[in-house]
Amino acid sequence: MLAILGVLAALVVAVCLAVAAWPQALALEQAPIVAQVVSMRVGVIGIALVLALLALCFVGWRRVRPFVLSIVSLLVVFSLVSGGIHASRGLDDGQSIDRDSGDLVVLTWNTLGDEPGVEEIARVIDETGADAVMLPETTLQLGVGVAELLRERDNPFWVHTSWVDPAYGALNTTLLISAALGEYTTDRSVGDTRTLPTVVARPDDGDGPVFVATHPVAPVPQQMRNWRADLEFVASLCDGSESVVMGGDFNSTLDHWWGLRAEGGDLGTCRDAASAVGAGAVGSWPTWAPPWLGAQIDHVVATPDWEPVAARVLTGLDDAGTDHRPVVVQLRQTG
Template sequence: MITSPDAGPSIGRAARVRTLLCWAAVTPGLAWAALRLPGLERGPLVQAVAFTPYVAAWTPVPLLLALALRRRWPAVVAALAAAALVGVVAPRALPGGQPAAHGPELRLLTANLLAGAADARTLVDLVRAHRVDVLTVQEFTPDTATELDRLGLATLLPHRQLNPQVGTVGSGLYARFPITGGGIRQNRGGWGFSQAYGTVTPPGAPPVRIESAHPAAPYAVDQVEFWRTDLEAQPAATPQAGLSILAGDFNATLDHAPLRALLATGYVDAADAAGDGLTGTWGPYDGDPIPPVTIDHVLVDRRVAVRSVAVRPVPGSDHRAVLAELRLPAV
């Protein structure tokens, strides 16, 4: 067989091009894993990290490319990056083990009302249809408070700790059971979102402290430190003492290091425990072209069992409400 004198160099150039192509495809996933795993997000990268599930879903593509082009080392690196990102994301779609809780059920609904623009009737209908015991609301306004009561919430959930405010800073906690030790906590960052809290004691269960969480949003680089400070200031779980639940708009996903640190104090993300941790709660619901991300959470004490979690649309809001059915420990 006769070959051209230029065949050898041409083959070598083609091989180098294939190698460079593979490394170009592999590097973004590798860099993302190096950022996400140790929690190094800073500045504008805080917003980017919220989309980690989408990057994890993409990481097998560079691996398949490297295998198809028979590039060994790019394939090895691509496999490691894919395993790392898929490994931290995929478990959210799988139900986890539950503690042996034998007390009463507690149905909790949380919703960001977009400065009062959310449809109040939908919210009351959700409370009524699902026999909700506790409702936490964020971006809660005086007009919304009046409208909710007009639509029957005062009868369904007569006990409340409320801080309605014009704009986005208001917060509310409604309950079927009496609320003790209630109050309002003011975040220091960003817009200064408030957080209503109180303790409820369902019959047959120990007291449960519940807070409507709403840390600052990292919507701009100069807000990131406020966001981090507010998340770090959230009440830690108390595994050796009373039960605690935080429910609301955390402006953070399970890929953000400050939220993972809060969970490590003794909380469980209810949606993650139920296998619904990848269901989006914020993004395109008011028309913005943003892929859905999961920033609304119900964090429960590890002694609380999670029966189910569902995400429900609320017209007028850019968030979806999160409904968690829980089982508390017995007294």
């Protein structure tokens, strides 16, 4: 009886670990609990290895030795597989953005309700040479302040903001677009994410990509339905009908987008820039965790007419007041 129970328990553990490593096989990547587990692969791997070490403490007990060894083997295999998947997305955190290349430079930074302030955000934009800046949880007031400061430095930007409550920073999303790219108008006809706002801006003369600053809600238990709907909405913006460059706090990793892929893209037809250039596993959240441990939930994605050249998570701003790191990418137009 003990042997039968051991086999059954090992089978249950094996299934759970398989789901944690690759939930896409059973279309469970957006399921409750699974969605949270798969977003923190390195942390879960660490837990698995600790459990394997603890299990080895019982290997001297002869009656349970086969069960213990099977569990340890499963945990080790899980760690290797999940670690391999994570590493395959790229751990290169030292890429350089060439601001003088003539390519499009895109920056996204969740500011946690304007926390870094006007001066710091403007400084980062100046230093990176960003042409389009997606700022979830950033108010119109701060966006205008940044644009005014940049204008004084002969680097003018247009400001587009959408909000649920303009007085509460977390319910705002701001998009800054360099005036050098032409005039843009906010398009409110395409819809919106359900809980936190998304900004869609189209070029007035039709020359240039559609810029999107987005912020799908976090997959907390009471928001799972809205989270899934938000991801479906942002994927629908990448339907292949037009050129799109989108950035923001997606509150999701590439794993969560598996069922939303289309025509070789990662999210609809859009490709994740960081993973395309080998930096897709560098954590952007939370700032208290080292980049190799955190989750990559802040992204810049673009339709196939934009080739990712370089991407970098800026790790030197962890004391700026927000729990997210900025992500900056360099995109080259190919068609």
